[in-house]
Structure formats: C-alpha cells, structure tokens
Amino acid sequence: MDIFTGLINGFSIALTGTNMLFCLLGAVIGTAVGVLPGLGPAATIALLLPMTYVIGSPVTAIIMMAGIYYGAMYGGSTTSILLNLPGEAASVVTCIDGYQMAKKGRAGAALGIAAxxxxxxxxxxxxxxxxxxxxxxxxxxxxxxxEYFALTTLGLLLAVTLSGGSIIKGLIILFVGLLLAMVGLDPISGKIRFTFGSIVLQGGFDFVTLAMGVFGLGEILYNLESTVKTEIVTTKIGKIFPTLKDWADSKWAIFRGSVIGFFIGIIPGGGAVISSLASYAVEKKYSKHPEEFGQGAIQGVAGPESANNAASSSSFIPLLTLGIPGNAAIAMIFAALMIQGITPGPFLVAEHPDIFWGVIASMYIGNAMLLVLNLPMVGLWVQMLRVPYGILAPIIVLFTTIGVYSVQNQVFDIYSMLFFAALGYGMRKLDFDPAPLPLAFVLGPMVERSLRQSLLISGGDLTIFVSRPISGTLIAVFVLLIVGQTAFYIKRKMGGKKTPAT
Amino acid sequence: MKKYERITAIIASLGGVWIMYYAWHTLKLGSIHIPDAGLLPFLCGVGLAVLGIIWILILQWTKETENEGPAEQRLWHRPLLSLVLMVLYGWAMESVGYITSTLIFVIAWQKIIEHEKWLKTMVIALLGTVAMYALFVYFLKVPIPPEFFAR
Structure with missing residues (x-):
C-alpha cells in the first residue's frame, strides 16, 4: 500500500462517527489536563488505560490517547501565559515571555500565537x-x-541522558524498571523470578498498575504536600487573534520550532520538553533583539509552543515503526496497544494498516479540532482552574482505584498500584525523574529476549553486536554517549574545583 | 536531602548485591552460549550495586547545598495519611462493598485530609460515588464487589 492510498484509507477510518467522537474526547481531555497544573499527559493516559479494555476497538482507543497527548501540549500554554504556572512540563519555557506578554495586556496575542x-x-x-x-x-x-538489543539499550540510555536530571539517578530507575519487568515467569526458560512465593505475582506486575501508581497517584500524593493555592485568573485576555505584525514576527520562529521539534521528537528520550527548551535557545540566539527575550518577546512563545507540539506528533515515529516508546506518555500508548494484543513495530504498517493510518489521519483532524477548542474557547478552559484540588484529588483516587480494579477484578491490583504510588511519591521527593521507569518496564522484555536470542544465535560470540552494520553503529553511538557524558562530567567537576581557587 | 540520598544509595547498592546473589544462586546465569533466567537480573544487580557506590562517593565529595531562601511549606503528613486511607479503602471495598466503602472513603478524605465542612463533604461524597457508579458500573459494566448487606 503506497502512502497516499494508506492515508486515504486512514481518513476513511478516522472520519467515522465513533472515531471522530473519541478524537474530540481525547483533544478535550488533553486540553483540560494541559490547563490543569499537576496532572500531565502521561498520568492522564495512565489513568485512562483501563478504559481501553472497554472501548474495544484498538484504533479508537489509540486515537483518543494520541489526542490526549498532543492536546495537552496545546492546553499547557494557557496557565503558563496567564498565571506563570506551567500546565505541564513542556510549557515551562512559555512562562518566560508568555507571562510578560500577559502582564503587558497582550495575553490574547500570546494565547493566539501559541494555538x-x-x-x-x-x-x-x-x-x-x-x-x-x-x-x-x-x-x-x-x-x-x-539490532533490537542495540536499539532498545540505546533508547533507554538516551531517555536517561536527555531527561536533564541526574544521570546516576536515571540509571538506577532504569535498572529498577528492568527488574520490575522481570517479576513473574521467565518467557524463555519458564522459571519463576522475584515472586517470593506469591501466586498472583507469577503473571508479573501489570503495566496499568505501575503507570497509574507512579504517574497518577504518585503525582497526587506529591501535590498533596503543597500548600500553594491556585491563583484565580484576573488577567484580561483581550483580542485572541494575532495582528499582522505578530504574525510577521513569529512566522520563522514557528517554522524553526516545527523543524526542531520534529527531529528532537524522533529521538528516544527527546520529546516535548527538550524541544521547547532547544527552540527557545535557538530563537534567543538568532534574534536581532535578544534583549527582548524575557520581556515579552512573541518569538519566545511561538517557537517553544510550536516545537513541543511537533515533538509530540513525531514521537509517534519510533513507536509506530520500531516499537520503541521514546517517552513516558508514548510508553502509555505502547501499553494501550499491547493491551489490545497489538505489538507496535515494523510489522504494524503491514499487519494493522487501519491502526497505523487511522491514527495518523486522526492527528490531522485532531489538530484542527484543537485549534477550534483553544482559540475561541480559551476563556472556558480558564474557568477549569477554579476547581479546587481538594475536590479533584479524591475524584482521581476513586477513578484510579475502580479503574485498576476493573482490569482483572482483583483487589491485589489496588495494593500493587498503591505500592507503585508510594514508589512514585518517594521518587519525586528524592528528585528522581520517573520517566525512565515505564520505558524500562515496557522495553525490559524486549531487551532480555533480544540479548538472549542474540547470544543463542551467535553461540555466545559477543562480537555479533558490533559486527553487523546497524547494531554496530548503534553500539558505537551508545559507547560515544557514555564516553562523552563521562568526559563532560569530569570536565565540569574539574572546572568547578578550579574556579574557587582562582 | 543529602542524608536521604545517602540512605537511598546504600539501599540501591545493597539491593544490587542481593539481586546478584539471587540471580546467581537461585535463577542461575547459564553460560554465554545458553544464557539462563538469571543473566539479565544479575547484570541489573551489578548495575545497581556499582551505581549505588558511585553515588555514595559523589555525595561524599560534594558539599551540601546552602538553603536557597524561604522554601515553600510542605505538609508531608497529608500524603502519608491519604496513602493509609487508600490502603483501608482497598481493604474495605472487598469487606463492605464498593458503594459503602467509596462513600466512607470520600467522607474520610474530605474530613481528615481537606478538613471540609460536613455539608460540602456529604455533597462531594454523594456526587463522587454516584458519578463513579454511573460511569463504571452502569455504562462500562465493570463488576464491582457487592455490598455487605446484599450478599
């Protein structure tokens, strides 16, 4: 099937009533979680994973989940601009100039150009x-x-190094994620691992319990500590459509942001946060008036907001083509596909063209829906900020509890989710980035299977990983990354020690 | 913070050593030609043990960062209390049934965690329970634990 035929078939699937409805639902939920600080797209998709059992059709479920992910990128800018409070991590950089624009009475223009x-x-x-x-x-x-072993290990390493946090902590979480994935029956030898005599654990931990615990409830528990109350929006939004001058000032920033976001989104571990930061840095560096950045430069809103959206769409490329989720939210979508009995990867295009093309086509429609949802209806989304966290938190707890129970109708899953919630809370308290955990958990079986199969094929010859061109290249990148990171760390430490002495 | 980080690093290191032993002794590593179920757990154990040691050394070399201005006041007892409530809710769901346990849970949450007034508490509890029942039981047909009085 060529690309155009595939796309036309995709539109015929995405334009059915049910899929349009779920695409809209995903876009609405995504915008809502983007607007609400403290609940990111990964957590929301995790909370909705049990729904995929009920929705039935895999294409419909994935269309909705994808809508939530890129919808959150749209919504995230709203609180960044109006309250200086990022709705989700990828909109942190939008606060800098977006809020300054709002303070100067140009909130509408900032919201408009972001959308x-x-x-x-x-x-x-x-x-x-x-x-x-x-x-x-x-x-x-x-x-x-x-090749799969080299690719998955490189992907996991990139996820840790690009996350921006401590690499040691990231690697520890990575190993913990891999070990959690090994609980239960070994798929090759049939041996039971890490169950400590528990029969329920023989099937291993369910991804839904891990995702809902670490991302959903873990985030709720951490937010419960906070004493900061949500500020009520008093900023006047004003005219939402940007002027011709605004458009002229931002068109190249949008273009550059799109390109940067697209390419960073493809890299495992890249995603929306890094792309928005990279875009902001590029705009500031190449601007004729860098001094305006931080004072309400419209390019500082247009570039990063374009970049994070482009990255959220392009991060579907490694998932749909290689079966490698590049970030936590995409790992949830990976899990949603697995729940439906579909393995994402190179065979997806041939074996499930309806899903592959249906989801891609839905993204065109979803983007158009989001423009309508975010431009004229921005005032409505702002009203959502009036819902107190004290009401939102127990409702989310009720939702996760019955949601996780519904997967296998056993209370053990609730306790298992609470264990992961405590783990997620502890990770946040100790400043661990939880993103590598679900990635390692979903990629763990693939890492182990490909490692053991490679050794079996080669008769224990480890050069199999470097003698084949693709895996050899990937391993070379892996080694370069480790050497580069170590050299960078040592240089920084030595530089840091020299400075006070001089 | 540094104290807790050091404890975590020690736990990671000791955990890694235990995993290495478990993988080698119980799961078996097999050979490089035919690897067994313990190979990857063993490698992960090595990774955890080594990273834990490196982290301890880094913590040893770095100075505790100075207190950066007035920090936001954080109420650590609220997450702990809510975690206890959630564990009790899971237990109560099987013991007394979904609707009863959900009502009690939301009431307890609003009174203990949020310190809300009775009227608001009851309204939220009733609306929350009805909404969850309608969504999961009525629309999505999820089988829930039956009420204790209806068994």
Whole structure:
C-alpha cells in the first residue's frame, strides 16, 4: 500500500462517527489536563488505560490517547501565559515571555500565537510522520535480535541522558524498571523470578498498575504536600487573534520550532520538553533583539509552543515503526496497544494498516479540532482552574482505584498500584525523574529476549553486536554517549574545583 | 536531602548485591552460549550495586547545598495519611462493598485530609460515588464487589 492510498484509507477510518467522537474526547481531555497544573499527559493516559479494555476497538482507543497527548501540549500554554504556572512540563519555557506578554495586556496575542503555532507545527509534524514512518518501518524489517538489543539499550540510555536530571539517578530507575519487568515467569526458560512465593505475582506486575501508581497517584500524593493555592485568573485576555505584525514576527520562529521539534521528537528520550527548551535557545540566539527575550518577546512563545507540539506528533515515529516508546506518555500508548494484543513495530504498517493510518489521519483532524477548542474557547478552559484540588484529588483516587480494579477484578491490583504510588511519591521527593521507569518496564522484555536470542544465535560470540552494520553503529553511538557524558562530567567537576581557587 | 540520598544509595547498592546473589544462586546465569533466567537480573544487580557506590562517593565529595531562601511549606503528613486511607479503602471495598466503602472513603478524605465542612463533604461524597457508579458500573459494566448487606 503506497502512502497516499494508506492515508486515504486512514481518513476513511478516522472520519467515522465513533472515531471522530473519541478524537474530540481525547483533544478535550488533553486540553483540560494541559490547563490543569499537576496532572500531565502521561498520568492522564495512565489513568485512562483501563478504559481501553472497554472501548474495544484498538484504533479508537489509540486515537483518543494520541489526542490526549498532543492536546495537552496545546492546553499547557494557557496557565503558563496567564498565571506563570506551567500546565505541564513542556510549557515551562512559555512562562518566560508568555507571562510578560500577559502582564503587558497582550495575553490574547500570546494565547493566539501559541494555538496557531501549535496547529501549524502539529500539522507539519504529522505530514513528516506520514512520509517518514513507512520507509523507516520498511527499513526496520531487516532488524534482528542484535539490532533490537542495540536499539532498545540505546533508547533507554538516551531517555536517561536527555531527561536533564541526574544521570546516576536515571540509571538506577532504569535498572529498577528492568527488574520490575522481570517479576513473574521467565518467557524463555519458564522459571519463576522475584515472586517470593506469591501466586498472583507469577503473571508479573501489570503495566496499568505501575503507570497509574507512579504517574497518577504518585503525582497526587506529591501535590498533596503543597500548600500553594491556585491563583484565580484576573488577567484580561483581550483580542485572541494575532495582528499582522505578530504574525510577521513569529512566522520563522514557528517554522524553526516545527523543524526542531520534529527531529528532537524522533529521538528516544527527546520529546516535548527538550524541544521547547532547544527552540527557545535557538530563537534567543538568532534574534536581532535578544534583549527582548524575557520581556515579552512573541518569538519566545511561538517557537517553544510550536516545537513541543511537533515533538509530540513525531514521537509517534519510533513507536509506530520500531516499537520503541521514546517517552513516558508514548510508553502509555505502547501499553494501550499491547493491551489490545497489538505489538507496535515494523510489522504494524503491514499487519494493522487501519491502526497505523487511522491514527495518523486522526492527528490531522485532531489538530484542527484543537485549534477550534483553544482559540475561541480559551476563556472556558480558564474557568477549569477554579476547581479546587481538594475536590479533584479524591475524584482521581476513586477513578484510579475502580479503574485498576476493573482490569482483572482483583483487589491485589489496588495494593500493587498503591505500592507503585508510594514508589512514585518517594521518587519525586528524592528528585528522581520517573520517566525512565515505564520505558524500562515496557522495553525490559524486549531487551532480555533480544540479548538472549542474540547470544543463542551467535553461540555466545559477543562480537555479533558490533559486527553487523546497524547494531554496530548503534553500539558505537551508545559507547560515544557514555564516553562523552563521562568526559563532560569530569570536565565540569574539574572546572568547578578550579574556579574557587582562582 | 543529602542524608536521604545517602540512605537511598546504600539501599540501591545493597539491593544490587542481593539481586546478584539471587540471580546467581537461585535463577542461575547459564553460560554465554545458553544464557539462563538469571543473566539479565544479575547484570541489573551489578548495575545497581556499582551505581549505588558511585553515588555514595559523589555525595561524599560534594558539599551540601546552602538553603536557597524561604522554601515553600510542605505538609508531608497529608500524603502519608491519604496513602493509609487508600490502603483501608482497598481493604474495605472487598469487606463492605464498593458503594459503602467509596462513600466512607470520600467522607474520610474530605474530613481528615481537606478538613471540609460536613455539608460540602456529604455533597462531594454523594456526587463522587454516584458519578463513579454511573460511569463504571452502569455504562462500562465493570463488576464491582457487592455490598455487605446484599450478599
């Protein structure tokens, strides 16, 4: 099936009443969680994972989940601009100039350019996804166990190094995630691992309990500590459509943000947060008036908001073509596909073209829906900030508890989720980034299977990982990354020690 | 913070050593030609043990950061209390049934965690329970633990 036929088929699937409805639902939920600080897209998709059992159709479920993810990128800018409070992590950088614009009475223009930039970048990235994903999937058909081992380990390492936090802490979480994935029956030898005599644990931990615990409840528990009350919005939004001058000032920022976001989104561990930061840095560096950044420069809103949206769409490329989730939210979508009995990867295009093309086509529609939801209806979303956390928190707890119970109808899953909630809370308290945990958990079985299969194929010859061109290249990148990071760390430490002495 | 980080690093290190022993002794590593179920757990154990030691050494070398101005006041007892409530809720769901336990849970949450007034508490508890029942039981047909009086 060529790309255009695939896309037309995709639209015929995405434009059915049910799929349109779930696409809209995803866009609405995504915008809502983007607006509400303290509940990110990964947590929301985790909370909704049990719903995928009920929805039935995998394409419908994934259309909704994708909508939540890129919808959150749209919504995240609202509180950043109006309250100087990022709705989700990818909108942190939007606060800098967005809030300054709002203080100068230009909140409407900032919100408008954020929505328009997001729409353009989202659409550009989906076009890139349309043309880039099928050839990559075809290329990945040549991958054997050594290539998959090299790719998954590199992906996990990138997820840790690009997260921006402590690499040691990230690696510890990575190993914990891999170990949690090993609980239960060993898929090759059938041996029971880490169950300590428990029969329920023989099936291993369910991803839903881990995701809902670490991301959903873990976040709730951490937020409960806070004494800061949500500020009531008093800023006048004003005219929402940007002027011709605003457009002229931001068009190149939107274009650059789209390109940066698209490419960073493809890299495992890249995603929306890094792309928005990179875009802001690029805009400031190449601006004729860098001194205006931080004082309400419209490019400081247009670039990052475009970048985070482009990245959220392009991060579907490694998932749909290689079966590698690049960030926590995409790992939840990976899990949703697995729940439906579908393994994402290079065979997805050939075996489930309805899902592959249906989801891509839905992104075009979803982006258009989000533009309508975010431009004229921004005032409505702001009203959501009036819902007190004291009401929201117990409702989320009720939702997660019955949601996790509904998966297998056993209370053990609730306790298991609470264990992960405590783990997630502890991780936040100790400043661990929880993102590598679900990635390691979902990729763990693939890492182990590909490692052991590679050794079996080669008769224990470890050079199998470096003698094949693709896996050899990936291992070389892996080694370079470790050497580079270590050298960077040592240089920084030595530089840090020298400074006080001089 | 540094004290808790040091404890976590020691736990990671000791945990790693225990996992290495468990993987080698119980799961078996197999050989490089035919690896067994313990190979990857063993490697993860090595990773955890080594990272834990490196972390301890880094903590040893770095100075405790100075207190950066007035920090936001954080109420650590609220998450602990809510975690206890959630464990009790899980237990009560099986013992007394979904609707009863949900009502009691929301009331307890609003009174103990949020210190809300009775009227608001009751309204939230009733609306929350009805909404969850309608969504999961009525629309999504999820089988819930039956009420104790209806068994």
């Amino acid at each position: 328009i930039g997001s729409f353009i970048a989202g659409t550009v990235a989906v076009v890139g996804l349309t043309f880039f994903a099928p050839p990559l999937a075809e290329f990945a058909l040549d991958f054997g166990p050594p």
